[in-house]
Amino acid sequence: MAGAARERRNAPPREQVLAAAMEMIAERGLEKLTMAALGREVGMSSGHLLYYFRSKDELLLQTLEWSESRLGAERGRLLTREAPARERLDAYVGLYVPDGHRDPHWTLWLEVWNRSLDAGEDARDRQAAIEGAWHRDLAALVAEGVSRGEFRPVDADRFAARLRALLDGFSLHVAIGLRGTGREQVLRHVGEFLDESLNRPGRANA
Numbered sequence: 001m002a003g004a005a006r007e008r009r010n011a012p013p014r015e016q017v018l019a020a021a022m023e024m025i026a027e028r029g030l031e032k033l034t035m036a037a038l039g040r041e042v043g044m045s046s047g048h049l050l051y052y053f054r055s056k057d058e059l060l061l062q063t064l065e066w067s068e069s070r071l072g073a074e075r076g077r078l079l080t081r082e083a084p085a086r087e088r089l090d091a092y093v094g095l096y097v098p099d100g101h102r103d104p105h106w107t108l109w110l111e112v113w114n115r116s117l118d119a120g121e122d123a124r125d126r127q128a129a130i131e132g133a134w135h136r137d138l139a140a141l142v143a144e145g146v147s148r149g150e151f152r153p154v155d156a157d158r159f160a161a162r163l164r165a166l167l168d169g170f171s172l173h174v175a176i177g178l179r180g181t182g183r184e185q186v187l188r189h190v191g192e193f194l195d196e197s198l199n200r201p202g203r204a205n206a
Contacts, residue, residue, distance in 0.1 A: 014052070015066065017038070017042050017044070017049070017052070017059075018063045018067075019066070020038060020041045020042050021033060021038055021059065021060075021063045022063055022066070022067055022104060022105075022108070023041075024037065024038065024041060025063075025104040025107055025108055029102065029107070030107050030108065030111055034056075035049050035056060035059075038059075057115050057119070057123070058123075060108065060111060060112055060115070061112055061123055061126060061127075063108060064109060064112050064130070065126065067105050067108065068130050068133070071095065072133055074095060075092065075095055075134075075137055076137075078091040078092065078095065079091070079092065079137055079140075079141055084150060085141060085142075085144055085145030085148060085151065086145065086151075086194070086198070088141060089141055089142070089194065089198075090191065090194075092137070092138060092141065093187065093190050093191075093194075094187065096134070096164075096167050096171065097167065097171050097174060097183055097186055097187060097190075098171050098174045098175045098183065099183065100174065100177075100182070100183055101174070101176070101177035102177070103175050106171060106174075106175035107175065110172070110175060110176075112127065113127075134164065135160055135164060138160040138163065138164065139156045139157045139159075139160040140156070142154065142156040142198075143156035145198065149200070150200075151198040151199075152197075152198055152199065152200045152201070154197070154198065159197070163194075166190065166193065167190065170186040170189065170190065173186070174186055
């Protein structure tokens with residue numbers, strides 16, 4: 001985490017706080033992320049943090065948005081490189097699925113989802129924006145693969161919605177550490193699903 005710590009020190013104050021929050025989740029778990037503990041980490045009082053973020057819910061959502069911006073940049077690099085559509089689709093799936101039990105990004109996502117039961121419209125809109133970015137990139141990639149003849153004809157938007165539902169279900173199992181659903185096993189399952197769903201007739205499975 002040394003690189004992350006250096007990056008945090010060089011970031012603007014707000015980003016320093018969000019980076020520190022993400023580091024705490026990764027190193028100590030979400031249950032250790034309190035306003036007081038985060039304040040000690042960044043040299044601010046919990047009252048000062050509340051002045052900026054208003055509530056822990058808002059802090060968590062902004063931390064998620066910050067983390068998603070970094071993932072979005074990585075996703076963009078993976079999806080715009082010169083490579084077959086299926087290779088880039090596999091890279092998308094690899095980025096989507098958690099690294100393992102208690103993956104910090106997915107731990108944060110699950111907490112924000114849980115708190116969204118009582119969230120206001122603004123928070124819901126911001127969560128939908130995050131989901132929408134993943135969906136649009138996936139639908140565009142599937143549509144590209146179809147147009148190039150790499151994938152069998154499918155409705156890209158509908159396929160993307162269904163694939164992301166599958167990924168969400170599997171990713172939840174990985175993130176909570178459900179036995180029998182580790183990351184590698186999930187990647188194999190998804191790869192088989194993509195072979196069955198997108199390979200053109202007569203084309204051998206990869």
